Amino acid sequence: MSTNKRDYGDLLVLMALAAFTLWYLLDAIRVSSAIQNLLLILPLSLVVLAIVALEVGVRLKKGTLLVREESEGEPLHHTLPVVGLFAVYVLSLQSLGFDVATVLFIAAFLVLKGERNWPLLGGYSLAFGFGVALFFSQMLPYPMHMLILPG
């Protein structure tokens, strides 16, 4: 039985789903134990917890508790920087504005993925970033925070 680090992840996800379900059920009960509040949540949560228990039981029986059966996965060290960059982009929208944050995100992504044609990199980041930000700010009925362009 393989017990490398990646295999623990599958079990962790399973436990996280069970934990979320349990937490949500308890929170719903805390808010109100009226039938109107729990009519769907209570039976559904119990079904989810039962499925988790069944899945764990099946895996224990097969001896595959820590073995991931299927992988569509890709090397984590290739994906994590992209996820991180996207997170920084979203979280910086409020401070940098949609225009500047978008230009910087596109430029940083291109650099990360090996683009070294600097005029193309700069031109595309500026044109697409400012273009899209301007398009949405004109189309949407709410104000969009911008640093340079009109919001």
Add this chain to the structure above:
Amino acid sequence: MIDFVAVEQGLALLFSSFSPWMVVLPGIVIGLIFGATPGLQISMAMAIFLPMTLYMDFVQAMLFLTAIFTGGSFGSGIPAILMNIPGTSSAIATAFDGYPMSRQGKHNQALGIALVSSVLGTLMGYLILFVMIQPLSLMVLKLGPAEMFAVILWGMTLIASLKGEQVLKGLMAGFVGLLIGTIGFNELGMARGTMGQTYLLDGVPVIPAMMGMFAASELFKLANKDFIVESKASRKVKVSGIFEGFKLAVRYPWVMIRGGLIGVFVGAVPGVGSSVSNLLSYVETQRRDEDPDSFGKGNPKGVVASESANSTSEAGSMATLLALGIPGGGATAVMLAAFAMHNITGGPQFIRQQTDVVYAIIFANFAQVFLLLVIGLLFIPLLANIIKVPMRYLIPSVLVLAVMGSFGLTGNMTGPVTVLVFAVVGWIFRHYGYSVPAAVIGMLLGAMAEKSLLHSYQISGGDLSYVLERPVTLLILALLLVSLFGKRLLGLVRGRKQAASA
């Protein structure tokens, strides 16, 4: 069933002047653009252009809005096929096989299939509506919350069990999705699962969550690829390939007819509509196929099933709107606003008194589908060029569109943050083999499922025998059981027969 005097009057309404037709072309183009742009919604397009209908007469306004609807229904399939980003929830199942087809370099065929299935689906839907508008309106009156809950349950169970070998994980993802869909205020006005965050009081914004789980998480996965389609030869945009797709689509008439029927009837259920019909049609097609394992890997039948169902749903939701004045979803809700702007109330009386107008709308849609075919053919080669863009340019651009679009849906940072959170969740789900579509559909239907179950409980007073008095509910539940166990039972019976004869 058909009032021929009203048919004549309806035709006169349409063809006495050219003015009603002047809005159809721009309507289809607007729908295509909004449908094909990730983050922009058909209902958003209709809402933005709704004020323009103030200057139109009622028939012209309806033609304009249904043209946006028709164009958008097909348009939302384009990013689903090319980028695995369903433009709307009605194109989720289109991505299941359309996107794998693109990755195999069969994007031209997939787009051709989607276009023909949409065109024929819309045509079929409005034909059914033309013949059955009056009986359909009576049928819709008989649908209550119990039937809605049964339809949701059917859709949920089927989609969760899509991945045959990972049923438990599929069910888990679907049911957790349903739970997430109930976060926020309940019917008593009390908030659950919000962790004290005010932006969750109205629930998790589903469309941004869908964008995160489907699009962003898939893009993370593709971050190390150079192109969507690796082979340079396969990246060519060929009109001949699109026509090949046309031929492929018409090769499966039963898939299309089944999708069309599911689309009309499920589309007529208020609030459920095309979000569920495309999935039901897909799952039914996969279940009945001789080679179910080929689905999800680029089987053209999957695209036909989804696109025919989501385009016929338009006619189904129009039936509910016209016959009962109840909008089936966001797009028909905007149409209801157009009704109000023209002092018209939908309902049985409207159908009886203004049958000519109803027929005029139906006939106009017959013409619209042919226009869609022509405009779609012009647009596809332009849009299909997306696959020639290197992934290092495509990925950040699409992520930006998703973030901006999600901001457009919520009007604040809730949208972009939801995209981010669910992108990570979707990526983890994909990595460990949990069904992303099941989770998304669960989120989409959670609040609706709770509401319909609660209303059934209130009507029945908690008495379970109420279900026995609802033949349609029983029929849907029976269909659910047949869908789940029919094949297995049939196999058992056949096995016994063979054993007996041997």
